[in-house]
Amino acid sequence: MSFNVLVLPRLFDEIPAELKENIKSAIKDLNNPYPGSGGNKKEIKGTGDSAYRLRVGSYRIFYRIDKNKKKVYVFDILTAEQAHKKYGRM
Numbered sequence: 001m002s003f004n005v006l007v008l009p010r011l012f013d014e015i016p017a018e019l020k021e022n023i024k025s026a027i028k029d030l031n032n033p034y035p036g037s038g039g040n041k042k043e044i045k046g047t048g049d050s051a052y053r054l055r056v057g058s059y060r061i062f063y064r065i066d067k068n069k070k071k072v073y074v075f076d077i078l079t080a081e082q083a084h085k086k087y088g089r090m
Helices: 017-031 080-087
Strands: 004-007 041-044 051-056 059-066 071-079
Touching (some): 004 017, 017 059, 017 071, 059 080, 071 080
Antiparallel strands (some): 051 059
């Protein structure tokens, strides 16, 4: 089951150039977005909607899955420190 992955280009504005390609490559792998399908994916508990995070080195990629439309929406890309400040420990 393959999903289309949608990302706002502005999410890459704060990422150092030397890390962008690594993060973009990890995002491409979200065409199979569920935990256990490769990568360091985890469902975030305690959210009203199901949300997930993918760990890529010191960065965290946050996304939601729309099963019916077969789309993955990446809504945030942050360092681990920024993620803990914004969302708390997960």
